[in-house]
Amino acid sequence: MTAMPPAASAYPEKSQATTAMVLSIFGLLCCGILGVVGLIMANTEKQAIAAGRRDPANQGTAQAAYVIGIVAIALWVIGLIVQATVLPSVFDQLDLG
Amino acid sequence: MTAFVTTVRRRWAPWALPPLLVAFVSWKPASTGPTICPFAVATGHACPLCGGTRAASALLRGDVDLAWQMHPLIFAILPLMAFGWISWIGVTRGWWNPPSSRTTNIVAAVLGVAFFGLWGLRALSGTLPPV
Numbered sequence: 001m002t003a004m005p006p007a008a009s010a011y012p013e014k015s016q017a018t019t020a021m022v023l024s025i026f027g028l029l030c031c032g033i034l035g036v037v038g039l040i041m042a043n044t045e046k047q048a049i050a051a052g053r054r055d056p057a058n059q060g061t062a063q064a065a066y067v068i069g070i071v072a073i074a075l076w077v078i079g080l081i082v083q084a085t086v087l088p089s090v091f092d093q094l095d096l097g
Numbered sequence: 098m099t100a101f102v103t104t105v106r107r108r109w110a111p112w113a114l115p116p117l118l119v120a121f122v123s124w125k126p127a128s129t130g131p132t133i134c135p136f137a138v139a140t141g142h143a144c145p146l147c148g149g150t151r152a153a154s155a156l157l158r159g160d161v162d163l164a165w166q167m168h169p170l171i172f173a174i175l176p177l178m179a180f181g182w183i184s185w186i187g188v189t190r191g192w193w194n195p196p197s198s199r200t201t202n203i204v205a206a207v208l209g210v211a212f213f214g215l216w217g218l219r220a221l222s223g224t225l226p227p228v
Contacts, residue, residue, distance in 0.1 A: 014199045023205065030136050030144040041201070054198070079133035084124075 016045045017058035020065035028068055032076020039069030111186045122153040137228040145216035148226035149174070167226050170215060177208075 020041035027035025042065035048054040049062065136144035152167035153175070164171055188195045196204075219225045 013197065014202060016198045016202060019202050019205045022209070028135070030134060031146040031149070034146070048198075076133070083133050 011053060011055050013048055013053045015054050015058045016041050017061035017065060020045055021061050021068070024065045024068035024072055027072035028075070032072050032079070035069045035072025035076060038065055039073065042066035042069055108189065111182065111189060114182065119157065122150055122157055132228045134228065141228065142220070143216075143225040143228050145212040147228060151226065166224070170211060173211070177204075 020038045022038075023034045023041065024038030027033070027038050042062050045054060045058065045062040046066065049056050049059050132138065132147070134144055134147055136142075137147055146168075148167035149171060152164040152171035155161075155163035155167060156171060156175070184193075184196065187193045216225075
């Protein structure tokens with residue numbers, strides 16, 4: 001007979017997975033700096049789940065937030081580099097008058 | 098090697114953050130070309146966070162009026178960031194425990210409501226920053 005897993009309330013800490021997911025998505029859609037916060041929170045959530053302090057039912061959400069956070073940061077950094085290097089010269093060459 | 102990385106992360110990373118942020122807000126608003134905000138590119142309107150970097154840059158140059166026009170919440174975010182930075186140093190030095198996940202969730206929710214609420218009000222009054 002296998003033991004039942006503990007109920008969510010049995011864990012000493014509340015989950016941050018949903019918050020991390022929301023921040024990572026907004027990092028992807030709005031401002032990449034939110035992706036940094038989402039990524040840090042998702043990483044903290046994963047570590048807390050591994051340590052048994054938070055409900056492992058949120059492992060998938062935390063992992064998804066982690067990946068989306070990385071994508072958001074990558075796109076943000078690429079956008080900043082493109083904005084700083086490529087776009088000014090392109091706009092200089094356009095005849096917008 | 099692992100111990101070295103851990104030491105750098107815990108001891109020195111907090112001290113690298115403020116100069117990096119100051120360098121970022123000093124450089125970014127000076128760059129030319131269109132916005133890279135995906136929301137602004139897709140809709141033509143500023144997102145709830147648009148104007149934040151320009152507001153921080155204006156404050157850095159002492160232009161309080163421009164900072165207020167770009168994003169009024171910068172006056173709440175900067176003290177919160179300073180508090181978070183001091184908390185981070187205290188946690189890495191073992192002076193106190195990190196905030197509970199419940200507290201972090203509440204702060205994130207309150208900030209989300211504040212950003213979206215202000216964004217709605219500014220959209221209705223036509224005072225959103227240019228994109």
